[in-house]
Amino acid sequence: MDHFPIIQALCRTAMAEASPAVRKQIERLRDALKKDGDEKQAASIAGILTAAQRAREVAPSRIERSRAQWVGETLAPNTPVPVDRETAAALADIIFPNEISPRAPLFNSTVSQAITTILEEWTNFDVLSELDIAPSKTCLIYGAPGTGKTRLALWMAHVLKLPVVLVKLDGLVSSFLGTTARNIGNLFSFANRYRCVLLLDEFDAIAKVRDDPQEVGEIKRVVNALLQNLDVRRDIGFTIGITNHPKLLDAAVWRRFEVQLEVPKPDFAMRMAIATQFMPPIKAPDSHLRLIAWFTEGATGAEIESLVRTYKKAMSLRTTERLDLLSTLRQFATLNAARVQSERRALLLDEPTNLFRAMRDDPVLGFTMADIGEIAGKDKSTVSRQIGKAQKNDEGH
Incomplete structure (x- = not known):
């Protein structure tokens, strides 16, 4: 097909x-x-x-049985969170399940199946207990910025109907190093007291390689304090770490996480699905969705969402002088040069005929001359003549 x-x-x-x-x-x-x-x-x-x-099948009744296995008190909206003693700044944000979007994030089938497996372990807690097996209680999610790691972690907590204790680890770092270690201890004591998912964002902010010659001994002790608290929490609740920089993590940190999930950048099919998801209420032609997916090769979900927003603005704000798709893409490539693959950007900003030829010859796009003409605002015979003329010029040289 x-x-x-x-x-x-x-x-x-x-x-x-x-x-x-x-x-x-x-x-x-x-x-x-x-x-x-x-x-x-x-x-x-x-x-x-x-x-x-x-x-x-992650039905409410099964989730309730799973939640019954959790130890600890119930978090409430008015529950006070620990604060930094020096600045009085809160060390965490609390996000409740009803504040999280129920829409599942989009990933390829391999990643989606892995996520389903993790959730099935928690929703079948009682079955695993009969086998003297515990579900995975620690998960490290890593990948490029904008690939949906934090959104995924929050959605998992939503499915499990558990509040999230969200911590950006760089916020725990105090100018007083002893205070940093105390912040870590207070934070874990708080999370261990309540039924929750502890979400450690920007994990690499503290969990750096401990043998870095530029790091002082106190920082190494801070990392050790983090590892010790992770060890204690393994028997208490579900902990998720997120990082954009997995190479900065100490090997000892990796060993603390039973699940190590890499979130890749989306392939063509997933890029099209992401564009489709963010497009409403605008109804974009299939050829437009395909070209957006092709144009965003190497992009993250967040970057695709940004392009779709640009497209929607162009389609809705300029009712009399509406930008065509290619003009919209050129505008985006100009204003977001670092987010666009250099090869695709060069084609967009080059002689249009070169872009038409690339679109015609790409097997993934599968464009007809009519598709290219519709996108370029020309009839298909004009596009065909332009491509033919360019090919003759190339052969003449």
């Missing part, structure tokens, strides 16, 4: 909040693929349906 990765991504997006009617149509697609002998593609769609079913 042509463009199956796109169909696969759209199915995964639809199943995130699928009605019975949507699920029925995706099941029909699975059955049709199998009937036509497309076993591999049918299996892929079946996997999406299975993963969605498992996610739905």
Whole structure:
């Protein structure tokens, strides 16, 4: 089937909040693929349906049984959080499940299945207990900035119906090094007292390599204090660490995390799914979504969201002189040069014919002359003539 990765991504997006009617149509697609002998593609769609079913099985009754296994008191909106003694600044923010978006973040099937596995361990706490096995209680999520790591961690807490004690570790660092170690101790004592997910953001701010010759002995003791508190918490609650810089982490830090989940930058199909998710209420043509996904190769989900916002502004604010898609992309590439892959940016800002040829020849895009003409604001015969003329010029040279 042509463009199956796109169909696969759209199915995964639809199943995130699928009605019975949507699920029925995706099941029909699975059955049709199998009937036509497309076993591999049918299996892929079946996997999406299975993963969605498992996610739905995280039913309230099972979550309640899981929560019953947690020790500690219940966090309330008026529960005081620990503060830095020197500055009186709060050491953490409390985020409750009803404050977190219920929409699952978009990742490829491999990452999504891994996340489902982690949640299944917690929602089947009682089953694991009968086998004398505990669910994974520590998870390190790492990857490039903007790939959705914090959003993922918050969503996991939402599914588990647990409040989040969110800590940006750079905020724990005090000019008084002894105060930093005390802040860490107070924070963990607080998290260990309540039923919650402890989310340690910007984990590399403290957990640096301890043998760095530029670090003084006191900093090393601060890192040791962090490791000791992580060890104590392993038997108490769920802890998630997040970092953009995994290479800065000490090997001893890595060993503290049972799950080490890398969040990759999205592939073409996922980039299209992300663009589709953020596009409403604007209704963009399929060719526009494909070109946005192609243009954002190497981009993160946050960068794709930023481009979609630019597109929506262009489509809605300029009612009389509406920018075409290529002009919108050029505008974005000019204002966000560091966020755009250099090859794609060069094509956009170069002679349009070179871009048309690249769009025509790219097998992932699968554009027809009509698609290119619609995007460029020209008829397909004009585009064809321009490309043909450029090819003759190249052959002449």
